[in-house]
Amino acid sequence: MIKRSFLSCLSLVVFGVYAQVAKKNDKNRPNVIFIYADDLGYGDLSCYGATKIKTPNLDKLASSGVRFSNAHCTSATCTPSRYALLTGEYPWRKEGTGILPGDAALIIPTNKITLPKLFKQAGYKTANVGKWHLGLGDQVAKDWNGEVKPGPNEVGFDYSFIFPATADRVPTVFMENHKVVALDPNDPIEVNYNVKVGKDPVGKEHPELLKMKSSPDQGHDNTIINGIGRIGYMSGGKKARWVDEEVSTTFLIKAQEFIEENHKKPFFLYFALTEPHVPRMPATIFRGKSGLGYRGDAILQLDWTVGQIMKQLETLGIDKNTMIIFTSDNGSVLDDGYVDGAVTELNGHTPAGFFRGGKYSVLEAGTRIPFILSWPATVKPKVSSAMICQMDLLASFSNLLGQSIPNNDASDSKNTLDAFLGKSQKGRGVLIEQGGNASGKGGTLAIVKENWKFIPPNDGIGVQPLVNIETGNSNEPQLYNLNEDLGEKNNLARKFPEKVKELSELFEKETGLR
């Protein structure tokens, strides 16, 4: 009798300790939803000071978590920023990480750690829903009608529902894991970025068929799909082609299905939205709602989408222990290829906030982007001015989840977990920012150290042609004090030659470039 009650006592204690450990572990193992906007600028959200547009759902998210004022992607365009986020390496260290065509091969190594692999290692279920733009398959020439791999599944995502590149590039189809969705084998897909394929009309020859005009000389005048001229040529796959007005809700539904199916175990969802990238073709319910043209309407659609995810988490009762990170892959742009009212209906809105430049630019508006981290169970609401970078999420999550990073992988990713969680104002000490329409290793680089920014002299073009954005290139050295001069208006290089020397030496050390 005594023995039995002793045993049951002991098992109670053991169970109690176990439950405590499990609970503690749970607390360190939130679900994580990383929401990536495409080309959203620092000033595009009302919680970041926008007055001409209201984004109530993101404002609510911001007020429940940490809103960062000095957060960065690595690069002022999409592919390199995403590469850095997923691999923990600066993209300019590797050839071929610039903006990719829609038929590019996968550029993420399959034998190295990635952000989703890290979560998998920690026992998470992982998914990728939305825009990809990191290449597919092991070569450019590929058969879109069979299994296309390697791709997201091979770099760490258990489940993947994507479009291959950007909304303005062919093939305009969704892919679920390795296959094109709704493909009719009797209508095979062919894609070509050099010569016309098939009989579909192209924008250049038939502008009268377009429901939204392409901007002159910007190249969005190849195959017309859903009344919109695209970059690249495509034939076949008629039933599989997306309808632009439905792309956003399609991604939302797929994201929600994944959350619903996996909400009882820890999951990591990389949810890459298409808004407000071109072509902006929001669903009918959002059209005309912002008064800022389709770009503004697309931002309302994006905000609503985030709100739908937040509601779902509440309904499932997992809102407290789910971390939502919301950010953007690069700065803002107005006319990026289509005549969609972004310029003419701007109405005084300032997408880049008080920063200079925009997408493609090494000036702050290229890489300084909105970044909100909400995790109600653990993180206290605040505004943080710590300098953080998306590339550091890999090392920071490795710390949070107690996972080691093999070999020397993700060597540029720094553990800044306390800054991400709002516990410390100390983020990165030094950051390299990449501007430019980089194809390959190119693009102008700048260095930021403790609020001093130095852009080495270069012979790049001063204004990005057609989109009309200052690039930040100059053959003079540029030095800005970001503490006093967020708008990078006063070049202090001549006044502080010692600082220029210090930063140019540090630049050389960090990048291996002169």
Ligand code: NG6
């Ligand atoms: C540019 C495209 C632009 C956009 C961008 C990629 C031209 C002239 N412009 O080259 O429309 O597609 O690439 O944007 O082709 S990103 O956000 O994916 O980097």
Ligand code: CA
């Ligand atoms: Ca982008």
